[in-house]
Amino acid sequence: MHLVFATLIFIAVVIVTVVLFGGWVLMTVIRAIARLLGGPRPEPVARRLAYRPPSEQRVVRCPQTRCMADNPVGARFCRRCGQAIEAGRAARGATGSLR
Numbered sequence: 001m002h003l004v005f006a007t008l009i010f011i012a013v014v015i016v017t018v019v020l021f022g023g024w025v026l027m028t029v030i031r032a033i034a035r036l037l038g039g040p041r042p043e044p045v046a047r048r049l050a051y052r053p054p055s056e057q058r059v060v061r062c063p064q065t066r067c068m069a070d071n072p073v074g075a076r077f078c079r080r081c082g083q084a085i086e087a088g089r090a091a092r093g094a095t096g097s098l099r
Helices: 002-036 087-091
Strands: 059-061 070-072
């Protein structure tokens, strides 16, 4: 009885592995065909994570004089101190101009 149960578990694990690996292979082949046909390519991770000089960053500074932390545009509260950021100030960048 234990041998039958162990065999069934082994077969189930093999089936799940084959399905997952087969799906991965299928998606890889579909992506390769799409690239060959000139489909859209995702932006490389290195480019998405690349350093941007402060003039190109879209940030808003915390209005709290002790904090002055950079927060993403559209943030309602400061990441560091929790101070509320006004909606008009959050819509502008660190330089105060609309982007």
